[in-house]
Amino acid sequence: MQESDLMDQLPDGQSRGDAETEQIMLVSLGCFCGPKLSFKNIGRGAETLPFDWMRTRHEGLVHFLRNDWGKRSNWNGFFDFNSKKVVPGCNMTTYRSYYHSFWHDDPTDPGMHERYLRRINRFNKIDAKSRPVLFVRTIPTTEELKDVPELLNLLRKRHGEQAYLLLIIDFQKTADGPAVVEGMDNIMVHYMAGSKHVNQEGLPAPPYGEAVNLALDWIVGRPVGVMQFDSWDTIMKCADRTDWGLNGLGGLYAFEPSLEAPEEEPFESMPDPLPQLPAERSQFLIEDYAVKALEGDRLGLENLKVVSLGSTGLVKASLLSLALNTPELPFDWLQISDAGVLHFLRKGWEAPTREGLGAGGQRPSEKHGFFDYTTRRRVPGTSLMMCRSHVHSFWHDDPAIPEVRQKFTKLFQQFDELTDEPDVLKLFVRAVATSSELGRARDLMQAITKKFGKQAALLLICDFQSQVRGPHMVDPFEDLMVYFLEGDAHKEAIPYKKPIIAALDWIAGRELQISVAPDLKALEALAQPTSWGLRGLGGFHAFEMLTASADEWLPGPEEQWLVDAKFEADKESLALVSLGYHEKLGQALHEFNAEASPFDGCFVSGEGVLHFLRSDFCDFLEVPKAEKVPGTDFFVRRSCYHSFWDHDGESALNSAKEGLRSFRELLQTTRTKLFVRAAANADELLLIGELYGELTKRFGRALLLVLLSGQATRTTFTLQDNYNILVQFFEEEEDAQTGSMRCYTENVKKCLDWAVGKPSKVGVVPDLAALRGLVTAPNPPISGPGGALPEVCALFKEDLHLASTTDESPESSMSNSSSPAKITASVDNGPSC
Numbered sequence: 001m002q003e004s005d006l007m008d009q010l011p012d013g014q015s016r017g018d019a020e021t022e023q024i025m026l027v028s029l030g031c032f033c034g035p036k037l038s039f040k041n042i043g044r045g046a047e048t049l050p051f052d053w054m055r056t057r058h059e060g061l062v063h064f065l066r067n068d069w070g071k072r073s074n075w076n077g078f079f080d081f082n083s084k085k086v087v088p089g090c091n092m093t094t095y096r097s098y099y100h101s102f103w104h105d106d107p108t109d110p111g112m113h114e115r116y117l118r119r120i121n122r123f124n125k126i127d128a129k130s131r132p133v134l135f136v137r138t139i140p141t142t143e144e145l146k147d148v149p150e151l152l153n154l155l156r157k158r159h160g161e162q163a164y165l166l167l168i169i170d171f172q173k174t175a176d177g178p179a180v181v182e183g184m185d186n187i188m189v190h191y192m193a194g195s196k197h198v199n200q201e202g203l204p205a206p207p208y209g210e211a212v213n214l215a216l217d218w219i220v221g222r223p224v225g226v227m228q229f230d231s232w233d234t235i236m237k238c239a240d241r242t243d244w245g246l247n248g249l250g251g252l253y254a255f256e257p258s259l260e261a262p263e264e265e266p267f268e269s270m271p272d273p274l275p276q277l278p279a280e281r282s283q284f285l286i287e288d289y290a291v292k293a294l295e296g297d298r299l300g301l302e303n304l305k306v307v308s309l310g311s312t313g314l315v316k317a318s319l320l321s322l323a324l325n326t327p328e329l330p331f332d333w334l335q336i337s338d339a340g341v342l343h344f345l346r347k348g349w350e351a352p353t354r355e356g357l358g359a360g361g362q363r364p365s366e367k368h369g370f371f372d373y374t375t376r377r378r379v380p381g382t383s384l385m386m387c388r389s390h391v392h393s394f395w396h397d398d399p400a401i402p403e404v405r406q407k408f409t410k411l412f413q414q415f416d417e418l419t420d421e422p423d424v425l426k427l428f429v430r431a432v433a434t435s436s437e438l439g440r441a442r443d444l445m446q447a448i449t450k451k452f453g454k455q456a457a458l459l460l461i462c463d464f465q466s467q468v469r470g471p472h473m474v475d476p477f478e479d480l481m482v483y484f485l486e487g488d489a490h491k492e493a494i495p496y497k498k499p500i501i502a503a504l505d506w507i508a509g510r511e512l513q514i515s516v517a518p519d520l521k522a523l524e525a526l527a528q529p530t531s532w533g534l535r536g537l538g539g540f541h542a543f544e545m546l547t548a549s550a551d552e553w554l555p556g557p558e559e560q561w562l563v564d565a566k567f568e569a570d571k572e573s574l575a576l577v578s579l580g581y582h583e584k585l586g587q588a589l590h591e592f593n594a595e596a597s598p599f600d601g602c603f604v605s606g607e608g609v610l611h612f613l614r615s616d617f618c619d620f621l622e623v624p625k626a627e628k629v630p631g632t633d634f635f636v637r638r639s640c641y642h643s644f645w646d647h648d649g650e651s652a653l654n655s656a657k658e659g660l661r662s663f664r665e666l667l668q669t670t671r672t673k674l675f676v677r678a679a680a681n682a683d684e685l686l687l688i689g690e691l692y693g694e695l696t697k698r699f700g701r702a703l704l705l706v707l708l709s710g711q712a713t714r715t716t717f718t719l720q721d722n723y724n725i726l727v728q729f730f731e732e733e734e735d736a737q738t739g740s741m742r743c744y745t746e747n748v749k750k751c752l753d754w755a756v757g758k759p760s761k762v763g764v765v766p767d768l769a770a771l772r773g774l775v776t777a778p779n780p781p782i783s784g785p786g787g788a789l790p791e792v793c794a795l796f797k798e799d800l801h802l803a804s805t806t807d808e809s810p811e812s813s814m815s816n817s818s819s820p821a822k823i824t825a826s827v828d829n830g831p832s833c
Contacts, residue, residue, distance in 0.1 A: 013040065026134055026212065028049060031137065033104070034207060035138060053104045053105065061137075065154055127160060133160075135165050140245020145232075145239060148232070164188070175191040177226070196208075285333065289317045292493070304325060305325050306319050306325060349369070354565040373399065374388060376388075377540065390565050428458045430458070431496065432461065443669065445458050463530060466528065474518075577673060578599050579604075585707075588742075602652065606680060608642045610687065676706075677705070678709075689768055705727075711777070716750075717774070718754075
């Protein structure tokens with residue numbers, strides 16, 4: 001059931017009980033839902049018809065009604081649309097074409113098709129030969145007035161001579177009320193003031209009930225007061241210009257501006273000709289390239305699966321042509337950016353790609369964010385339909401078709417099932433859309449390893465290279481190969497044969513001459529700039545883009561979604577890194593796909609973070625042996641700066657080793673780095689300047705977010721001389737003291753707009769001393785597991801009573817008691833306090 005079905009169930013108003021006029025059928029012709037709502041308001045709801053709950057141009061009515069409106073003509077494209085946009089300010093999506101738009105229905109839903117086909121069949125059977133029928137239309141623009149006689153003649157020809165038309169012109173001042181035209185016996189025009197759209201309380205109300213009842217009286221021959229006009233030209237001259245109906249809800253246009261797709265700005269320095277797949281649907285591409293594979297040699301390794309990650313279907317075509325073990329999977333025939341691949345790898349197929357759509361959205365087809373797109377256009381000269389979002393585009397499958405979505409749902413399952421094969425080698429292959437992707441290769445490799453384990457390798461192919469060619473490795477990534485491929489390779493039947501064979505030899509351990517780049521920045525510098533993957537078929541862009549270049553340009557409602565989507569994409573691309581204090585902060589940041597950090601699984605003081613950054617973590621792992629925490633099942637390793645807590649005495653330290661490796665690898669990535677610190681107490685605020693200085697010394701530009709709980713209200717501050725630092729005060733919560741992740745997750749989420757440059761309201765303080773003076777109360781230290789204090793030294797002015805645990809070890813029996821623990825820890829082998 002969709003929104004229009006719910007609107008149909010709205011109760012009818014009080015009927016005037018007029019038996020004579022109630023025999024006259026009422027039919028809404030749009031241009032919006034106002035006529036139908038007015039029918040219901042006067043007790044004349046009746047059966048639903050196709051134009052009741054949608055927006056329609058005059059050209060749309062004529063297009064649908066003039067031809068055979070049936071299955072043979074594919075319903076004259078009634079279910080087609082060219083764009084899909086979230087309506088700002090309400091839980092609604094609009095599907096628009098030039099002719100019409102759906103605001104209360106999803107035209108990709110099979111159930112919607114069934115209901116609307118019944119409505120269309122009902123409309124086609126309207127009989128105005130044997131009894132009168134009143135068609136009611138309010139025009140969206142006075143530009144349509146010149147075409148009204150055409151519509152009247154079409155209705156009479158199609159349905160019978162007793163077809164009457166009530167035409168309503170809204171927001172009028174010069175003329176007011178009903179009018180008839182000499183020589184045009186079947187039409188009444190009603191000039192209506194804007195005040196009719198609100199009731200006596202000033203609230204929106206169905207506006208046309210009075211006009212409809214008056215027209216019904218006129219049809220049955222009752223005397224009515226009307227203006228008499230001598231010609232249709234006079235009707236048009238008396239109308240005040242209005243275009244109100246060309247605008248929909250939320251400031252969006254009600255219709256696409258033209259039948260033709262707008263010309264898109266060309267990219268500079270594109271290859272000519274641009275390598276592209278044949279303009280066929282995916283099932284035919286699979287068949288075609290499978291035949292080529294039968295004609296060639298069989299390559300590959302046993303126990304190896306090869307997976308395409310785009311950015312072009314030419315990758316999948318090459319894999320099929322080489323007869324490799326390459327299962328059918330979601331990215332095969334798409335064009336997709338590296339941001340799109342990362343989004344779905346990290347968050348899954350249901351994760352929305354923009355606010356208001358995708359998983360949990362209000363439309364049945366949007367269970368999967370993967371199916372979200374904004375523009376849907378016919379590819380010129382082909383039978384293909386292009387469906388495009390800002391991160392991916394469909395060319396060889398149409399996700400508006402239910403059967404296509406069902407197919408992809410199976411492909412999602414097949415892709416996810418690859419994780420159930422830990423012993424099977426997997427080679428992921430991607431032809432980069434732009435050479436700048438090479439500098440971000442760590443992020444993709446990291447996402448693949450996280451999802452599929454260490455039995456995965458990645459081959460990136462950089463096309464149209466003439467200066468540097470062949471395979472390259474990057475220190476220290478052992479599972480990543482980058483192949484610089486010459487443009488002439490696309491003249492071959494299998495354009496990616498050389499890089500794929502090189503990758504197979506690499507995985508098999510065969511002798512191969514490979515150059516090695518010291519890091520990803522150096523690797524990217526080797527590439528000749530290319531962005532060929534940003535172009536699709538038919539001259540279309542592969543992805544939605546903002547093309548306005550004027551400095552003073554501000555996005556309107558039509559473009560704002562893409563601006564917002566860019567902000568959300570920037571948030572996803574942030575490298576979030578925990579700096580402690582509490583272990584739960586690192587766990588909370590995992591919701592944002594944060595980088596692994598050495599501080600994730602430990603407690604660390606602010607002085608400790610500074611110490612380890614300055615010493616390059618030289619003594620970070622040099623902690624005393626694990627000791628049992630009395631009365632709990634925890635073991636602890638402590639220094640005067642930090643402590644590790646776990647159930648076996650080893651796992652936390654091992655995780656810290658992995659986090660330290662990842663922390664050092666951050667130097668390899670060009671992503672914006674946002675470091676997050678949960679301050680242990682208010683005095684830490686005075687260390688923020690030193691902390692930020694150490695971060696920038698190591699990483700260059702960085703952002704620092706500091707969270708301080710235990711304050712009277714939630715308030716956000718930045719420093720007058722450094723807007724790259726943000727401090728969030730938030731209220732005391734029980735969760736903050738017990739270390740629950742929720743309090744950190746919610747407060748970090750609120751600060752991400754600042755991190756990506758979205759306008760935010762924050763307070764500005766002159767210096768750290770002034771910031772410290774705003775603290776309402778120092779927050780108490782967060783206790784460690786079992787209630788124990790997480791530091792050996794009395795950093796928080798707590799007295800530590802040390803109890804001997806020398807007879808305990810990780811192998812000893814563990815207590816299930818949850819009583820608070822006071823323990824001792826030897827620091828003879830650790831750093832001095």
